[in-house]
Amino acid sequence: MQFAGSHILSIAQFERPDVERVFAVADSMEPYAHRRRVTKVLDGAILGAMFFEPSTRTRVSFGSAFNLLGGEVRETTGFEQSAIAKGESLYDTARVLSGYSDVIAMRHPQEGSVAEFAAASRVPVLNGGDGSNEHPTQALLDLYTIRKELSARGRDVDRLRIAMVGDLRFGRTVHSLCKLLCLFQGIQVVLVSPVELRMPGDIVEQLRAAGHDVLESEALESSIRHVDIVYSTRIQEERFSSQQEADLYRGRFRLNQSIYTEHCEPNTVIMHPLPRDSRVTARELDDDLNDNPNLAIFRQTDNGVLVRMALFTLVLDVAEQVHRHARDVNWYTGGRFDGL
């Protein structure tokens, strides 16, 4: 894959060497993201952040990633009501707005809209989520987190053992993650969900075609015994076809510290795409896991900054220059990322 000048629209664009390249660059971003060093490699460059759908964390993560490289951010949030009400095409919007920045990060509620926008854009576009379709930077940060957590445990993505738990039918993030895992070897995947919310058959097929072991289950406890990663997702009750069905499963996929202690191997990593539902009736990951050092959910969002920095430097072709424009941080940082 030729990164310089490319749009990042879908994980389908990535072959294994591309993923490895992104991750290697992400690794090299750590001194900057963790506030030991400052780089100004993109000093003078402008990111156009177009969030036509609200998403605070994705928006701020992209913006901060660009600031951390020394660039400026011009944001648009909410629908561009006036222009859309006046019948402006996505083509026109893209032609105009791409004249105002060097790269664009875009989120849009409509499937395929980001690709349509990118086709008319004069600068690289990074997909920040287009409806239920794609959210490639989330998939990459998930896989990057898996790799990094395993690496700290002396292991690798190849031969990973992972349990995906919850709503596997509608969960966009687990679908994308499975597709990325097909680029690796010898993975054991346990898919834990209510029958109604099973992983779509075509994705299970892709995993098997890639040579991976796939097991499907409805029981949480037995499924998380021999895995490196538990990737938990939310189950929304309205996804079930009937209330009886929903009642049947209520609470059966919730992980807490006592279940973890009893059933998981000592270093099993817990992930979640966030936001996590912390209401008593709904939580999929209990708050009592907050002090568990294997809870990686906030390292995931931190890693999102690294991955987005990496993608920016790659599409703008400055990955090799980052360290040349660098110096030490001169303000108080308080060891905030120590132990990560």
Next chain:
Amino acid sequence: MQFAGSHILSIAQFERPDVERVFAVADSMEPYAHRRRVTKVLDGAILGAMFFEPSTRTRVSFGSAFNLLGGEVRETTGFEQSAIAKGESLYDTARVLSGYSDVIAMRHPQEGSVAEFAAASRVPVLNGGDGSNEHPTQALLDLYTIRKELSARGRDVDRLRIAMVGDLRFGRTVHSLCKLLCLFQGIQVVLVSPVELRMPGDIVEQLRAAGHDVLESEALESSIRHVDIVYSTRIQEERFSSQQEADLYRGRFRLNQSIYTEHCEPNTVIMHPLPRDSRVTARELDDDLNDNPNLAIFRQTDNGVLVRMALFTLVLDVAEQVHRHARDVNWYTGGRFDGL
């Protein structure tokens, strides 16, 4: 006109030498806007962008223009509900907010509000549109585009031949453009509109008083035969006094490639203030013109950045310093502005 420290509120402030000065500076901004060079001339300066009415493209254009000069942007969008609900005067708002920045770009739905704000402001204010009253940077970017497109064809604004098409009665941009054209010489203006939406008489008078030829017409095809520029604007059906009247004109002012080929001179430039309505029932400029190199509508919005950069450097009196704080761009730009 003394630019340093001045507010830019109305095109009525501009004499011909002022316009020439803005355009000369805008020309010199091209290496920065087109991403060959980076300047930091306004490094440390702050633009307060106050958009009390939504306008994505104008807001982002002002913000990016300021970033391209090295400055920072603090934005406010939507109504300042709390303060206004509490009865704060525009005077107080201006006194307070002008303490937070070095220059202000402001859009406000109410006619005259930006001038009222400017009177109390301690820093220069650029009018980004106050209701149906003034939008001077749009008028300047339109004229700048005309000048630039003509110059590439070996011609000048003096002796320009232009057709303005569509709603000439309510279209703020064509009114302002006509006033600016009065600063030039020997222009032929063809005004093409439904009878109900004719150019106001006082503006026609001003054009004639400036020595220009003015022709009014209801027929598109015959009016665009011998012009350098076709400036098209939208006709909103609700502007007509009756549906019969609207039906009478539907589609009669739409330009497409076949009409262009049949009736226009080979290099006739097509302009539009945007947004362009791309719905099938309403389009004033057909999508099949998108590949026509004479379609200048996106060069117009690009030029808006140059003109706004020029105004910022002039009111902040740094036009002469821009090149001193400059260096080459170090990231991938992919020849994005080639051929413009």
Next chain:
Amino acid sequence: MQFAGSHILSIAQFERPDVERVFAVADSMEPYAHRRRVTKVLDGAILGAMFFEPSTRTRVSFGSAFNLLGGEVRETTGFEQSAIAKGESLYDTARVLSGYSDVIAMRHPQEGSVAEFAAASRVPVLNGGDGSNEHPTQALLDLYTIRKELSARGRDVDRLRIAMVGDLRFGRTVHSLCKLLCLFQGIQVVLVSPVELRMPGDIVEQLRAAGHDVLESEALESSIRHVDIVYSTRIQEERFSSQQEADLYRGRFRLNQSIYTEHCEPNTVIMHPLPRDSRVTARELDDDLNDNPNLAIFRQTDNGVLVRMALFTLVLDVAEQVHRHARDVNWYTGGRFDGL
């Protein structure tokens, strides 16, 4: 108080030497805030401005203060609807968002929310107002203004004579100011309000326990004769228990130029937390005071920038480095802060 790495949540954190330290640093910020010098001491640092409640002036003041130190600002305004609707806890929000910046300024409608957020944040949090609870930077800028205005008149906060006028019962700013005044000595406080809106007894007690003279009154004119400062606040009619009560007091606490001339000492300073209600029926400070050089209300908001710059440099521990990263301003500033 150890500033480096601390949250600034409440004025209760401040002892007198802490206040003195903040004010000394604020003084040293003047060349930068008043646009004679530019500093880049926080070049590369990111402020996360989280305004979960609208407040244009506080938000822009924090943002500009950070920009004036050379840092970048990533803003979030309005409720984070999606995440909150999905049941995310303030703990999770804080853990995630604090990974995206070096310091956070936060406003939230709910009392105690900012402290709860800060407890989970990995970076220093500055409280920009949490409901009716605390707004420490407003209290500090008020006291800083008092100190600065008095200093220009050869006086000091010790032995200050101040009249607080208006709604003293619900006015958060006067409560906080009284608490800060308890750190100083020999102050005479005249509390002027309708009976129904008297200062809460515990605050009066605190003032007296600090050795201050406190006088309560319902009459404006006689109360402002021998004071250094008149601190006026708004009275909202809906605060009264009956319309008769409200009618009784209407207009009795409004200050205008003729009352000022007749009753105040020549140099009495007029302050107000803003926004000031400028509707004819409601104004607490008449517009005819606008040219009175002792009207300090806009110097108050200007001082807010200085105080916030000071707090940023203190919690990020760069106060000593500010001047090392400085140079002269190179753009037109027009003596905008002359005579302040």
